Amino acid sequence: MLNLVLFGPPGAGKGTQSEKLIDKYKLVHLSTGDLLRSEIKAGTELGLRAKSLMDQGLLVPDEVVIGMIDNKLKENKEAAGFIFDGFPRTVKQAEALDTLLEENGTAISAMVALEVEAEELTRRLLERGKTSGRPDDQNEELIRKRVQEYNDKTLPVANYYQNQGKYSSIYGIGAIEAIFEKICTAIERATI
């Protein structure tokens, strides 16, 4: 099984590159951001709880996202592999993911981190906010809060995978196709 973690700050290109990776490696896409947004759209209790945090640029509680991932792994037992997009975002989530995968007799194959400077992240997200309708993409202060949450709570996840020898870093500014090629090379290197 090929199980990839795509890592990086908000706006680094995780969602964008995930679409191309799914196509190439035939993986099941698990984006906690997308899963949370569909709960919000469906008006569930979980969605309502998540919305108030997401609208402030804050992470939702670990138990919520871990539970969602657990359900999705159970629903996709026949998958050739998974791409985790926007998950794990805390060390607790990374540890939980390792346990869940172990229970299914598998493990993370590689983690690819996209590196993009803060000014470019703000520019991209404000641009996306013009058409996405996402409230968290429409306000510069909120975007800065999301990047701060990333620096405080998510960056340590890179060390977690570095310690397991699974971490690769890719510069995420440039043409989408050129970045995709670099990601594929990193995956192939990590999995031979």
Ligand code: B4P
């Ligand atoms: P996400 O949905 O994961 O949102 P994101 O990080 O903003 O998206 P992404 O990083 O995939 O966007 P992309 O770069 O592709 O999370 C939203 C919120 O949900 C979080 O703030 C949090 O509250 C909550 N949440 C989600 N997961 C959680 C978890 N595990 N734990 C707790 N809370 C969680 O795209 C950005 C833009 O850049 C696009 O418009 C794209 O076209 C553009 N772009 C991409 N690549 C480019 C390139 N090379 N050049 C120019 N533009 C590019």
